[in-house]
Amino acid sequence: MTVSACLYSNPHNNTAMKLRIFGILAAILSIAFSNAHCAAPTAEQVDKWKKDAASGKSDGQYNLGILNELGLGMPKNLAEALKLYRLAANQGDVRAQVSIGWMYENGVGLGRNYDEALTWYRKAAEKNYSSAQYHIGSMYENGLGVLKNIAEAVKFYQLAADQGDPRAQVSLGAKYELGWGVSQSYRDALKWYRMAADRKDAAGQYSVGNMYELGFGVTQDYAGALKWYRLSAAQGYGPAQYLIGDMYENGRGVKKDLTEAKKWYRKSCDRGEKLGCLKYRQMN
Numbered sequence: 460m461t462v463s464a465c466l467y468s469n470p471h472n473n474t475a476m477k478l479r480i481f482g483i484l485a486a487i488l489s490i491a492f493s494n495a496h497c498a499a500p501t502a503e504q505v506d507k508w509k510k511d512a513a514s515g516k517s518d519g520q521y522n523l524g525i526l527n528e529l530g531l532g533m534p535k536n537l538a539e540a541l542k543l544y545r546l547a548a549n550q551g552d553v554r555a556q557v558s559i560g561w562m563y564e565n566g567v568g569l570g571r572n573y574d575e576a577l578t579w580y581r582k583a584a585e586k587n588y589s590s591a592q593y594h595i596g597s598m599y600e601n602g603l604g605v606l607k608n609i610a611e612a613v614k615f616y617q618l619a620a621d622q623g624d625p626r627a628q629v630s631l632g633a634k635y636e637l638g639w640g641v642s643q644s645y646r647d648a649l650k651w652y653r654m655a656a657d658r659k660d661a662a663g664q665y666s667v668g669n670m671y672e673l674g675f676g677v678t679q680d681y682a683g684a685l686k687w688y689r690l691s692a693a694q695g696y697g698p699a700q701y702l703i704g705d706m707y708e709n710g711r712g713v714k715k716d717l718t719e720a721k722k723w724y725r726k727s728c729d730r731g732e733k734l735g736c737l738k739y740r741q742m743n
Contacts, residue, residue: 499531512543520547521555528558528568537568553583557590564594564603573604584615592619593627600630609640620651625660628652632666636675645676656687664691665699672702672711681712692723697730704738717742 500508505526511519524543527536541562547555560579563572577598583591596615599608613634619627632651635644649670655663668687671680685706691699704723707716721742727735 500526502532505532512546515546515550517547517550517552517555520544520550521552521558524555524558537562541568548579548582551586553586553588553591556580556583557588557594560591560594564598573598577604584618587618587622589619589622589624589627592616592622593624593630596627596630609634613640620654623654623658625655625658625663628655628658629660629662629666632663645670649676656690659690659694661691661694661696661699664688664694665696665702668699669702681706685712692726695730697727697732697735700724700727700730701732701735701738704735708738 500522504522508519508522508526512523513519520543524540524547526532527543528540529535541559544555544558544562548559556579560576560583562568563579564576565571577595580591580594580598584595592615596612596619597603599605599615600612601607605611613631616627616631616634620631628651632648632655633639634641635651636648637643641647649667652663652666652670656667657663664687668684668691670676671687672684673679677683685703688699688703688706692703700723704720704727706712707723708720709715713719721739724735724739724742728739
């Protein structure tokens with residue numbers, strides 16, 4: 460997905476508008492593979508999954524695949540992860556099918572192959588699995604393995620968003636805000652961002668905050684914007700941390716406080732936000 464930061468011009472805070480767009484991009488282009496086992500499992504869990512996998516149960520195969528892929532409770536082993544995912548995927552496990560698709564799309568553990576990625580995503584999408592629908596939408600949006608087609612991307616984002624996938628909801632919100640593949644509507648954009656935010660999605664919370672700050676689809680409200688930015692920033696979302704710093708530096712919605720601004724710029728810099736690093740250096 461490519462978005463021009465100059466699509467909008469706001470005399471009050473064009474920097475905030477640019478950061479909002481790039482913040483959405485960061486969410487959309489970030490690793491879209493998520494799983495419920497991010498913390499190291501207990502020994503009892505691992506033993507159960509090993510037994511389940513040995514007996515041919517797809518759930519055990521899939522979960523052991525995650526542990527091998529991420530190196531949780533065992534050495535990282537991408538080849539073993541892929542082997543286990545394939546065993547589960549061949550039994551119709553949609554989570555494993557998406558995991559294989561993601562590995563092909565990103566060249567993790569094997570050569571990057573968009574055609575293979577799409578093949579595996581489509582297998583899961585045929586079973587109405589929202590994560591697969593989201594990934595297919597992203598590939599159409601970015602022209603990966605297919606001709607770039609925003610209308611087709613919107614179709615798949617809509618399928619996933621209707622099932623509550625927050626990544627798809629943010630992506631769909633961006634299309635309504637930009638008028639890409641749909642009729643431009645700030646109100647509809649805010650609706651989809653809010654749905655993602657209500658699921659505690661950091662990019663969704665950030666996007667709602669920026670709509671409040673800029674008065675897009677809602678009455679401009681700096682205090683309301685700051686509330687949403689803080690929720691997003693608490694999850695470590697760099698663009699939200701940057702804009703909190705910007706609000707403290709310029710006294711929007713809060714009393715001007717350069718010390719607090721510097722603190723938030725540093726937080727955003729630590730999360731890889733180049734503008735945050737620049738502002739932090741300027742304030743030293």
